[in-house]
Amino acid sequence: MMGFELDDSLKTYNPGKESHRTVTWLKERPFRAAAVCLGVLCVVLLTGIIIVAGHHNHAAVEQPTPSCNLIGEQVQLGTRCNLTDLRREQTRNKNVTKERDQLRITCTNLIQEQDLLGTSNKYLTKEMNQLQTINNNLTQERDLLQTSNNNLSEEMYQLQTINNNLTQERDLLQTSNKNLTEAMYQLQTINNNVTLERDQLKELQRLSDGGGCLAGWQPHGASCYFLSAEKKSWNASRQDCQDKDADLVVIHSEEEQNFINNFCWSVWIGLHDMESESEWKWVDGSPMKLSLWHPGEPNNVGNEDCAELMPESKTWNDIPCSWERHWVCKSVKRN
Ligand SMILES: [Ca+2]
Ligand SMILES: [Ca+2]
Known part of the structure; x- marks a missing residue:
């Protein structure tokens, strides 16, 4: 009647078990909650209007009967009809009517606000869906980047391992080179000593030859x-x-x-x-x-x-x- 429909989650609302989920739902959908509240308020107002109108009609239909009877009796009897009570009832009826009209105006305004909120809710829902899509895309990109980051980390680890192995090989080669250099120096020393001994032997041979000359x-x-x-x-x-x-x-x-x-x-x-x-x-x-x-x-x-x-x-x-x-x-x- 008022363009308002309760959400299924509210229809199945269970305060004992679903209190936490309801609070979460209210936080995530504030405009929908406002619309629900407005709808409930309209229902309450209309109910009040109906009750007041019914009471008025009852007073107008049933209460005048004794008044009319009194008037009739006054007319008939010319003594006990009280015009003051009748005027008080008329005034009260006017006030109730005026109150009802104001409540109708208020209800109409609330319905208009509800429609505006519904439109805003649709727009926000659409925007939320778009943001959700963007969020999904960003999540996918983040996952891809995370995967890429993991792959790069693994490659970096492998390169680090290779680097460590190469560093060890370099150190071993440096140690080997140092040892070979020392061995070369030792061999050079030995070679110098052997050369010196050879020259000394040549000299001895020269001197041992006849007349101090070499053979030949x-x-x-x-x-x-x-x-x-x-x-x-x-x-x-x-x-x-x-x-x-x-x-x-x-x-x-x-x-x-x-x-x-x-x-x-x-x-x-x-x-x-x-x-x-x-x-x-x-x-x-x-x-x-x-x-x-x-x-x-x-x-x-x-x-x-x-x-x-x-x-x-x-x-x-x-x-x-x-x-x-x-x-x-x-x-x-x-x-
Ligand atoms: Ca010559
Ligand atoms: Ca010459």
Whole structure:
């Protein structure tokens, strides 16, 4: 009748068991609760109106009967009809009617407010549904982010584990490297000691050889002499002597020259003019105290910058350095 319907939850309301749920329902749906209250109030007001109207009608229908009887009796009797009581009843009837009209107006206003509240309730319900949808979406996003966060946490844990393993491997490699470095230093020390012992043994061997010269070398005076069995250029021959801690022979006396002549081969000696033509020098930089050039030599025919000793004539001759000859090395004798 008033556009108001009770909620099913109210129809099944049980104060003993559902008090907590009802309080929660009132907190979550305040406008619906207000509408319910207004509807109940309207019902009470209409009930009051009906009761008052019924009482009035009863008074108007039934009470006048004795009044009319009194009037009739007054008319008839002309003595006991009281107009004052009639007026009091009329005034009371007007007041009740006025009160009823005001209650009707109030009820109409309440119905209008109820309709407005219903409309507001629909709007709020729609808005609540939209917010619920948004809330659901946010919940899903939160769950997805939580899942992603869990996955990232697991990956981070795995990476941390890998990092720890790599750190351990690095530490082990550093320890191994340190040990190897120490071992290398120890081996270098051992190698130095062995090299020193080898050199000492070489020296002992040199000194134990005849005349203080190594095996294969011939002692003469304070020097040792080595005659090659093969032929090489002047530079290659000198390099071989230097590899033996010696150099091509430097001749400072005829006696030494005669000793070398006993080798009976044409041999390279440590004499050259490579740096400046016709400026002959010994390989040790010493000055030429002796000149035993063959007559007509050195003639530098064909760019001859290196000297050979010719045993037949026991003289020197300049020839191209690229020619191959035997050679004689000379070193200091060790005593
Ligand atoms: Ca020359
Ligand atoms: Ca020549």
